[in-house]
Amino acid sequence: MISDVIDNEQIELLLNDVLETHGYDFLEYSHASIKRRITRLYALDNFVSFAEFRYTIRSDKQYFKRFLEEITVNVTEMFRDPSFYKALRNEVLPVLGTYPFIRVWVAGCSTGEEAYSLAIVLKELNLLGKSLIYATDINPSVLEKAKKGMFSMNYLKQYSENYIQSGGIKDFSSYYTANYSLAKFDESLNSKMIFSTHNLVSDHSFNEFQLIMCRNVLIYFDKDLQHKVFNLFDSSIEKLGYLALGSKESLEFWAKSKEYKRVKLEKIWRKL
């Protein structure tokens, strides 16, 4: 990949086009990452000139779908960071279990691996019945995949190891049916999920939650946008609710961070 074929001004032009024509605002994304994604796509799809690339993104709706899917990062896994899920299982969810009803928002859920992991833990704690998981993403096509609850068998060994490390007590394979190259997860898990598009950049709060999980999404945003999203989460978390971030993300430096207390060593904060 040649990283010097599209310059910074061209990136800006493209992102302005995308905002104007399609209504998606990527201007406050971390520049280095988004530039790399755009350059990668340009090379991957064999465009010969920037003008052609720009024109296609502006005018071809079908191609824009691909653009959206490819420039956002949709890499995720089940029980990613097992120690995080251990803390969720042992510290956070038992507290929420004392409530009559549990509402969780998985923001930026991508293809759904984290939402299904969460549902498994809730099920094992006998809390899934009174829970509702709102799984949202900017990208409609990944939500379609998430709804199906089918993940590639290639990764299942890793997921199973993660699950065990996170304190899982069952046989992980009891949660899915293997079907050739895909593992179809039990429908009892996604029967408690609501999938919907939501853009953290431009959409508002839509409910109050006891837990918001947003892991490895904010790393792609610049600092100002991160703080805006924290404010959005703040207005969407009940008092004494929890906010869970990715292993390299932090509430530190946000104006209201003092109103949150960190849960042990994990990237989980409780609203005071």
Added chain:
Amino acid sequence: MAQTIGSTRCEALVIGGSAGSLDVLLEIFPDLSPNITFPIILVIHRKANNESLLSDLLRNRTILPVSEAEEKEILQPGQVYLAPSDYHLLIEQNRSISLDYSEKINYSRPAIDVTFQSAADIFGDKLVCILLSGSNADGVEGLKTVNNLGGIVVIQNPDTAIMPYMPQQAALNVKPHVLLHSFEMAKYINKLNN
């Protein structure tokens, strides 16, 4: 050896390595000058979830501050940053660090190519990149970009690398400004000082 940065200053040093590179780092670090005037970024392939081991090892061998790179942290001169396991490390225009959990490149995350390319984009001809021992071809594409944008390409002499494949591939594809033995590297780095 005499070929250091021409008329320009070194504003950042990125070192990439894979299998067999730890020995080189352990050899270089004790001899690094405490007055280094640029940030040093290390992208070393390692297992996920093996967080602090490598930074602890290096910290014990230099008085330069060594830390796992934090997201949005601004690069400081004389500070050593280690790309965290399982994230790609990129550099922003304002010299802050961005982390990225996108697809592995060359089966690797962090990938050396990603950081070399991103650093080249920001530092241009004020960048020095060193590629060490390793057994895959990560780093080669990155060094091409570094070279195209005027940066200095340094490759470990494959004859002395524990795993020669990576430096060999690099030297075949990009003409290095310098090929160095591991024992020459600390001195070379200290000379990049402004």
